[in-house]
Amino acid sequence: MNKYEMDMTSGRIGLKLLKFSIPLMLSGILQLLYNAFDIIVLGNFSSSTAQAAVSSTTSLLNLFVNFFLGLTLGSTVLMSRYFASHDISRCKKTVQTTMITALIVGTLTSILGATLSKYMLLLMKADSALIDLSTKYLQIYFSGIIFNIIYNFGSAILRAIGDTRRPLIYLSIAGILNVCFNLLFVIVFKMDVEGVAYGTIISEAVSAILVVVTLIRGPEYMRFSLKELKIDFKIMKDIFLIGLPASLQSVIFNISNVMIQTNINTFGEDVITANGVASSLEGFVYAGMNAVYQGSVSFTSQNVGAHKLKNVPKVSFFSHLYVVLANVIFGGIILILPRFFINLYLKGATDEVINYAYERMLIMILTYSLCGFMDVCSGSLRGMGYSSISTIITVVGIVGFRITWIYTAFSFNHTLNNLYISYPISWLATWLISLIVLIILYKRNLKRN
Numbered sequence: 001m002n003k004y005e006m007d008m009t010s011g012r013i014g015l016k017l018l019k020f021s022i023p024l025m026l027s028g029i030l031q032l033l034y035n036a037f038d039i040i041v042l043g044n045f046s047s048s049t050a051q052a053a054v055s056s057t058t059s060l061l062n063l064f065v066n067f068f069l070g071l072t073l074g075s076t077v078l079m080s081r082y083f084a085s086h087d088i089s090r091c092k093k094t095v096q097t098t099m100i101t102a103l104i105v106g107t108l109t110s111i112l113g114a115t116l117s118k119y120m121l122l123l124m125k126a127d128s129a130l131i132d133l134s135t136k137y138l139q140i141y142f143s144g145i146i147f148n149i150i151y152n153f154g155s156a157i158l159r160a161i162g163d164t165r166r167p168l169i170y171l172s173i174a175g176i177l178n179v180c181f182n183l184l185f186v187i188v189f190k191m192d193v194e195g196v197a198y199g200t201i202i203s204e205a206v207s208a209i210l211v212v213v214t215l216i217r218g219p220e221y222m223r224f225s226l227k228e229l230k231i232d233f234k235i236m237k238d239i240f241l242i243g244l245p246a247s248l249q250s251v252i253f254n255i256s257n258v259m260i261q262t263n264i265n266t267f268g269e270d271v272i273t274a275n276g277v278a279s280s281l282e283g284f285v286y287a288g289m290n291a292v293y294q295g296s297v298s299f300t301s302q303n304v305g306a307h308k309l310k311n312v313p314k315v316s317f318f319s320h321l322y323v324v325l326a327n328v329i330f331g332g333i334i335l336i337l338p339r340f341f342i343n344l345y346l347k348g349a350t351d352e353v354i355n356y357a358y359e360r361m362l363i364m365i366l367t368y369s370l371c372g373f374m375d376v377c378s379g380s381l382r383g384m385g386y387s388s389i390s391t392i393i394t395v396v397g398i399v400g401f402r403i404t405w406i407y408t409a410f411s412f413n414h415t416l417n418n419l420y421i422s423y424p425i426s427w428l429a430t431w432l433i434s435l436i437v438l439i440i441l442y443k444r445n446l447k448r449n
Contacts (some may be wrong), residue, residue, distance in 0.1 A: 006162025008302040009084060013311060014318040021295045021322060022166035027155075030171040033178070036280045036345075038196035041182045044347045048184035050192040051346070052269055053133035055276025056126055057259040061141065066250035068149050071105070072098075072156035073297055073382055074243025078235065079160030080298050080383075081305030083221070085253050091221040093232040094239075095157055099215070100231050101239060102153035106146030109227030113142030113219065125262050126372035127269065137193040144201025147208040154211035155161055157222060159298055170210040178203035244392035246382060252395050256402040263406065263419060271416065274356035277345045281334050281357075288326030289372035292319050293379045300383025309446050316380050316438070323372030360420055367424035374427050386441060393437060397430030 009017060042051040075098040083092040117138035121131055151218050155167040185195025215224035264275050296319040303311045334341055338358050344348055374394075381390040404424040 004158075004161070004163040008080075008162060008299045009306040009311060012076065012146045013299065013314050014321075017292075017295050017299055017315065017318050018322060020162060020164055020298070021139065023168040024159070024228060024291035024294055026162065027168045027171050028291055029284055030168070030175045032280070032283045032287055033175055035039070036283075037179060037182055038200060039276065039280060040345050041186050041196055042192060043345050045183075045186050046192045048269075048273065048346075049130065050133055051195055052127070052273045052276070053130040054137055054196065055140055055273055055280075056124075056261075056265070057134050057141075058276055058279055060120060060124065060138070061259050062115065063251060063255070063258060064145070065148065066253070067153055067247045068105065070246035070248075070250040071101075071239075071243040072152050073246045073387070074239035075156040076160045076294075076297055077242050077301045077383060077385075078238055079157055079300035082304035083161050083300040085283045088221040092097075092223065092228070093230075093235050095215060095222050095224055095236045096229055097232045097239065098153050098157060099150070099212075100229065101236060102150045103146075106149035106400045108144055109149065110142055110144070110146050110430070113145060114139045115144060116359045124258060125265050127265060127272065128298055129269075133193050137197050140194060140197035141200065142153070144204060147201060147204040150208040151204065151211050152207070156225075158211070159294060160301075161222065162235075162298070166214055167211065170207045170214075173210070174203040174207035177206055208287055209440060241350075242385070242387045244383065245387040245400065249391040249394045251380075252399045256399045259403065259406060260419060260422070263410070264416070267416065270350070270353050270357050271348070275360060276352075277342055278357040278360040278364070280345070281341055282361060285330040285334065285365055286325060286371070288330045289323045289368065289375065292322045292372065293375040295319065295322075296376045296379035297383045300380050304384055306365065309442070312380060312384070312442055316376065319376035319379070320373055323376060324369050327365070327369045327372060331368055334361065336366055356416070359417060361399075363417065363420045364423060365429065370424055370427035370431055371428075374431040374434060377431060377438050380438055381434065381441070384441065389437060390434065393433050394430055396425045397433055401426040401429060 006016060006020060012414055038054050039051055042054060053370045075094060079091060079094050082094060118131065118135040121134050121138070126134055158164070158167055181199030181202055182196050184201055189195060191198070212224065215222065218224070296315055299315045300312055303309065303315065338361060339354060342354050343359050346353060378390045378394065381387070402422050410419050410422070
């Protein structure tokens with residue numbers, strides 16, 4: 001093992017999972033800062049209209065980004081298994097196939113996203129006063145989304161061997177650049193949504209280049225080489241078999257969020273702005289919990305590859321514990337100082353906007369551990385190879401419930417709090433179902449082995 005690799009199958013697994021997750025938490029927070037800083041800069045140095053325009057695109061962009069993050073799980077699971085079983089040949093093939101997949105998917109998304117930006121906003125019933133600015137932001141962002149995709153696929157390879165530190169370093173560099181370019185374009189060149197969009201894609205291009213260079217200079221088993229650039233269709237098939245259900249789950253999951261956003265858009269600009277700020281702040285809490293979820297996938301996958309299934313319950317236990325800690329730490333800080341954080345986004349925000357944002361955060365953050373529990377159970381199922389089952393559970397438990405809620409309970413009581421309460425109820429139901437299924441499948445696999 002070199003200093004960047006990690007054996008996730010022996011020793012103090014709980015401590016290793018924490019060591020693995022902390023850099024991922026910080027990386028997730030830095031990625032969120034791209035969009036958050038866009039909103040903060042516009043709120044302080046541009047107009048509230050420009051800020052609301054960017055805020056209204058958050059759920060749509062999350063849909064796309066989470067789709068690709070789900071797809072990268074296929075590469076993480078395969079690379080983790082081959083690394084744990086010392087299969088160098090398949091490790092190399094996985095790296096080459098993963099990066100080609102990133103290039104193909106990134107190119108197609110850039111073209112389709114930039115072309116269909118306005119149509120997607122119209123489907124979301126975007127405010128007519130904001131739609132032109134929102135479209136402009138989306139078109140620029142989609143033109144450079146390939147860099148975000150390349151970075152995430154490359155980072156998936158590094159995570160599989162236990163390396164979460166270098167992706168953090170690269171994102172830190174990109175984050176500093178993002179801040180500098182946003183301020184330069186908005187304050188100096190008087191660009192509003194265009195400025196923050198260009199700042200984001202330039203900084204994401206830097207992080208993508210750094211990850212690719214790391215893979216080019218890496219050890220033989222994980223080296224990305226143009227000379228050996230070739231698709232292994234068996235591995236590509238496995239990547240999609242594992243990753244695509246996770247991606248579809250993210251898409252369907254976010255479609256329910258888009259539906260909720262669509263209903264939020266009917267409450268007016270103050271609510272839209274407040275919801276965007278609250279959602280962005282909640283994202284930092286989720287980033288902490290999502291890091292633990294990614295750890296549960298990698299640790300479970302390596303133990304499956306090393307035929308050490310008895311470690312899976314340990315991974316699940318510590319994952320649940322760290323989810324609670326992440327929620328208490330990150331969520332507690334936000335709830336203790338809500339006005340401070342809201343004012344970072346909205347300079348001189350009105351009491352009405354602050355109250356709208358706080359009401360949402362109170363409901364979401366106090367129950368957010370349930371979302372983390374749901375995710376780590378899903379991660380354990382994916383690490384064991386049951387990605388499709390996890391997707392089915394989530395679609396039924398999350399999407400089915402929320403859509404039903406919107407057309408029943410919310411239609412009878414048309415209030416924001418009644419809309420927001422659908423989140424924790426759906427998390428609880430999905431977590432309990434996932435946990436029961438995980439226990440049944442684990443015992444079946446243990447008995448079979």
